[in-house]
Amino acid sequence: MTKQHVTLCESIKRLGYAQNNQVRLYGEVFDLVSDPVSVGDNFVFVDALERKSGSVRRVGIPLTIVHMANQDRRVA
Numbered sequence: 141m142t143k144q145h146v147t148l149c150e151s152i153k154r155l156g157y158a159q160n161n162q163v164r165l166y167g168e169v170f171d172l173v174s175d176p177v178s179v180g181d182n183f184v185f186v187d188a189l190e191r192k193s194g195s196v197r198r199v200g201i202p203l204t205i206v207h208m209a210n211q212d213r214r215v216a
Contacts, residue, residue, distance in 0.1 A: 158175055159172055169190075170188035170191065173188060185199060185200045
């Protein structure tokens with residue numbers, strides 16, 4: 141991961157998508173079991189435990205959140 145990807149992931153963590161947090165994404169409630177991982181400039185995912193089924197899934201962070209984190213990173 142490049143330094144740019146690391147700072148993007150840090151910005152996303154500050155927005156609440158960090159390990160041990162609970163989020164609602166795509167109509168489901170998830171307990172996050174990993175910190176964000178950036179695969180590309182616009183694709184970031186987290187590993188999460190789906191509350192309803194109890195299964196662990198790899199969930200993509202919505203693009204709008206990634207764009208917000210990119211803007212936050214540029215301002216800082």
